[in-house]
Amino acid sequence: MSPDPIERGTCPACGSGEVDRYVYGLPVPAVMEQAQHADWLHLQGCVVLGDDPRLSCRSCGHREPPIDPARQWGP
Numbered sequence: 001m002s003p004d005p006i007e008r009g010t011c012p013a014c015g016s017g018e019v020d021r022y023v024y025g026l027p028v029p030a031v032m033e034q035a036q037h038a039d040w041l042h043l044q045g046c047v048v049l050g051d052d053p054r055l056s057c058r059s060c061g062h063r064e065p066p067i068d069p070a071r072q073w074g075p
């Protein structure tokens, strides 16, 4: 049995394993299949809004990458 293509990993802030993962763009078929049985894996499609997390923690609310408050829309 091959390992799951996406590793859930742990929260870099608190070390909890209760993290959600977000995948952007068109996933490979193995990831699409994995997402069907992994409630922590979210396929977000190709629309990236700029502050989208790749990881969020259910335990402490940490997000990776962290939201940069200095980042604004437009020039």
Ligand SMILES: [Zn+2]
Residues within 6 Å of the ligand: 011, 012, 013, 014, 015, 016, 057, 058, 059, 060, 061, 062
């Ligand atoms: Zn955490």
